[in-house]
Amino acid sequence: MIGPKTSTPKQSSKMHRRSRTGCFTCRLRRKKCDEGKPACKACKHLGLSCDYKRPMWWSNNEQRRQQKEMIKTIIKRTKLTEKTAQIGPMGADTPPELSYSLPTSDTYSDTLERTRAGSVDSQFSLEYDFSQAPGVENFNTFATPMHPQHHTPQYNSYSPYEVDIKTERQMYVNDIPTRRDSSISTFSTFQPPPPHATLPSFPADTWIHEDVYDTRRDSFIGEEGLDFDFFDFAHPNATQQAVIHVGECDRRLLDHFIDNVLRLIFPILDVNQHGSARSDVILPALESNKCYLHCCLSISALHLKATERLQGEQIDSDIMRHRYATISELCEALNRDTDHQQILEATLGMIFFQCSVGRPDDCLPDIPWHQHFLAATSLVQKLDLPRVSTSIPPSNASTSVGHPPFNMTLTSWIDILGATMLGRAPIFADTYREKNLSSSTSGLWELMGCDDRVMYLISEIACLEALKLEGMDDIQLCSHIHALANQIDQTEQREPLVSLYSNTGAIRPRQLSRNMTAVFRLAARIYLCSLVPGFDKTQTSITDLVSKLAETLDLYLPSGPEGFDRSLVWPLLIAGGVSTPTSRFRIVFDQRCERLGEHVEFGSFGRMVRLLREVWRQADGERGQNVRWRDVMQQQGWDFLLI
Numbered sequence: 001m002i003g004p005k006t007s008t009p010k011q012s013s014k015m016h017r018r019s020r021t022g023c024f025t026c027r028l029r030r031k032k033c034d035e036g037k038p039a040c041k042a043c044k045h046l047g048l049s050c051d052y053k054r055p056m057w058w059s060n061n062e063q064r065r066q067q068k069e070m071i072k073t074i075i076k077r078t079k080l081t082e083k084t085a086q087i088g089p090m091g092a093d094t095p096p097e098l099s100y101s102l103p104t105s106d107t108y109s110d111t112l113e114r115t116r117a118g119s120v121d122s123q124f125s126l127e128y129d130f131s132q133a134p135g136v137e138n139f140n141t142f143a144t145p146m147h148p149q150h151h152t153p154q155y156n157s158y159s160p161y162e163v164d165i166k167t168e169r170q171m172y173v174n175d176i177p178t179r180r181d182s183s184i185s186t187f188s189t190f191q192p193p194p195p196h197a198t199l200p201s202f203p204a205d206t207w208i209h210e211d212v213y214d215t216r217r218d219s220f221i222g223e224e225g226l227d228f229d230f231f232d233f234a235h236p237n238a239t240q241q242a243v244i245h246v247g248e249c250d251r252r253l254l255d256h257f258i259d260n261v262l263r264l265i266f267p268i269l270d271v272n273q274h275g276s277a278r279s280d281v282i283l284p285a286l287e288s289n290k291c292y293l294h295c296c297l298s299i300s301a302l303h304l305k306a307t308e309r310l311q312g313e314q315i316d317s318d319i320m321r322h323r324y325a326t327i328s329e330l331c332e333a334l335n336r337d338t339d340h341q342q343i344l345e346a347t348l349g350m351i352f353f354q355c356s357v358g359r360p361d362d363c364l365p366d367i368p369w370h371q372h373f374l375a376a377t378s379l380v381q382k383l384d385l386p387r388v389s390t391s392i393p394p395s396n397a398s399t400s401v402g403h404p405p406f407n408m409t410l411t412s413w414i415d416i417l418g419a420t421m422l423g424r425a426p427i428f429a430d431t432y433r434e435k436n437l438s439s440s441t442s443g444l445w446e447l448m449g450c451d452d453r454v455m456y457l458i459s460e461i462a463c464l465e466a467l468k469l470e471g472m473d474d475i476q477l478c479s480h481i482h483a484l485a486n487q488i489d490q491t492e493q494r495e496p497l498v499s500l501y502s503n504t505g506a507i508r509p510r511q512l513s514r515n516m517t518a519v520f521r522l523a524a525r526i527y528l529c530s531l532v533p534g535f536d537k538t539q540t541s542i543t544d545l546v547s548k549l550a551e552t553l554d555l556y557l558p559s560g561p562e563g564f565d566r567s568l569v570w571p572l573l574i575a576g577g578v579s580t581p582t583s584r585f586r587i588v589f590d591q592r593c594e595r596l597g598e599h600v601e602f603g604s605f606g607r608m609v610r611l612l613r614e615v616w617r618q619a620d621g622e623r624g625q626n627v628r629w630r631d632v633m634q635q636q637g638w639d640f641l642l643i
Contacts, residue, residue: 023035025050029042038050070503231406235284250297269446282296291333292342294326303602307602340379343379344376344379355569359601368639409444418641432455454488460487464480488524495514497552526574550587572612573642589612607642612629
């Protein structure tokens with residue numbers, strides 16, 4: 001008799017098809033992913049960043065290896081947290097450890113998604129479930145608590161810990177609560193130990209003591225302090241509740257502006273001050289400045305038309321209706337000669353917001369941006385902002401007597417880079433020169449990511465170009481070029497560039513600005529060299545500068561929709577305008593455009609791409625190599641502000 005067949009383990013095993021839709025963290029770890037949203041169970045349990053969008057490190061073997069090592073460190077830290085949490089409960093005298101939390105409001109939009117790993121809400125947040133029994137999951141998986149034996153009576157102060165401060169803002173439209181935004185700011189109490197200070201030894205747990213201290217020290221070193229009171233905003237008494245009155249037909253435009261447009265406007269400021277653009281600049285102005293509100297609604301309609309490809313009379317009517325309402329309000333206010341701060345705010349918004357939305361062929365039948373800017377400069381003079389700006393002490397002063405006026409900082413940004421669009425000297429060039437000599441800050445580092453000194457020198461180069469166009473002698477011109485080159489050399493930083501991400505995956509604002517400044521500095525050198533009589537873009541010195549800029553972009557600044565390419569329009573224009581067909585810059589440029597996806601078509605970045613494509617078409621063809629981007633703009637009738 002033949003007995004029943006017994007299946008071997010090999011026979012009973014089933015073929016497993018490898019998933020291609022799991023998160024990239026699980027794919028890197030070669031673990032099965034349950035594909036949970038917004039984070040899978042494995043990443044959530046281990047405190048890892050769960051990315052379903054292709055991250056930057058995935059396409060580079062070295063970065064992938066570094067990411068794997070960082071994940072191993074985080075998992076080791078998490079396991080150690082669980083082990084120490086099981087040893088004994090936290091005492092009453094133990095300071096609270098709050099977790100890195102993601103915003104709990106579904107309507108909150110963050111310009112930099114998942115810069116920190118997700119975890120449960122803090123016990124101090126409004127949505128915390130107090131009925132849930134405290135367990136390991138309720139504590140921070142990134143910050144390992146000190147061993148219970150370390151809290152001995154001989155210590156008078158607590159061990160280092162972090163605190164998450166949760167800020168909520170309620171917005172009302174026509175007295176109806178429409179949305180609630182939440183943001184988390186993490187503050188650290190870490191203080192370096194005094195010289196020669198020692199901790200008591202614990203022979204039995206030496207390995208725990210050393211590992212806990214080192215990993216916590218690294219995590220604190222990776223974070224940077226933020227100055228939330230840096231700028232002098234036009235709305236110093238802004239409340240936590242914004243009440244914005246709009247008609248029923250405009251509610252959709254207002255919601256679209258807040259949800260989709262607002263995060264595009266000041267990305268660097270948001271990184272530096274965590275939501276300051278929303279809470280200190282835009283929402284208070286929407287609430288109190290009717291002209292500013294019409295400007296934002298017009299911009300919202302323009303962005304809605306471009307991104308959703310809407311056609312028809314209704315959307316065009318919304319754009320023009322609010323555009324003309326903005327201009328009408330401005331004219332009436334100018335005739336009254338009152339409310340200068342509000343008029344300036346709306347005028348700058350009308351100029352600058354256009355740089356964030358719309359396609360290159362979106363044109364409005366009104367006066368160009370630089371004529372609007374003339375009105376803005378007149379208001380700046382009436383408010384005496386240049387004098388206030390120059391009275392700010394040097395950036396290395398130990399005490400501060402004031403803060404840069406935000407509207408003057410935005411004006412400076414438009415003035416300096418806008419002057420290069422027109423071949424003119426900046427209107428407030430004398431102010432920037434005085435501030436450069438006194439090492440005074442304008443706040444450009446915090447607002448747009450470039451060191452103030454480099455921006456001041458770009459202003460000087462624009463002045464020199466204006467003098468060249470007026471017929472300056474070549475010998476005198478070369479003398480000024482040599483002097484400015486030496487001044488640019490003095491702004492070089494001693495430390496080499498490094499990644500802008502900390503050990504916890506958060507963006508370090510100061511490192512981001514250092515990396516962006518390096519790109520702007522290289523672009524300033526190229527801009528200065530282009531003024532040399534007989535300039536030839538095929539010279540080795542020029543091609544090396546362009547290649548160096550491309551390398552800096554590729555290695556130290558993230559790309560894609562969550563990257564910072566849209567804040568680098570001017571350097572990309574300057575370098576791209578003198579690039580050769582075989583240069584590395586064009587390869588890197590095409591790759592970054594591809595990663596941006598449909599966003600490559602919008603705002604100043606889309607206009608810059610169109611301009612460079614036309615420059616390359618002419619320069620690489622039969623017309624020869626000496627094709628300047630400003631000449632192409634004039635030929636095509638384009639009046640772009642590419643900043």
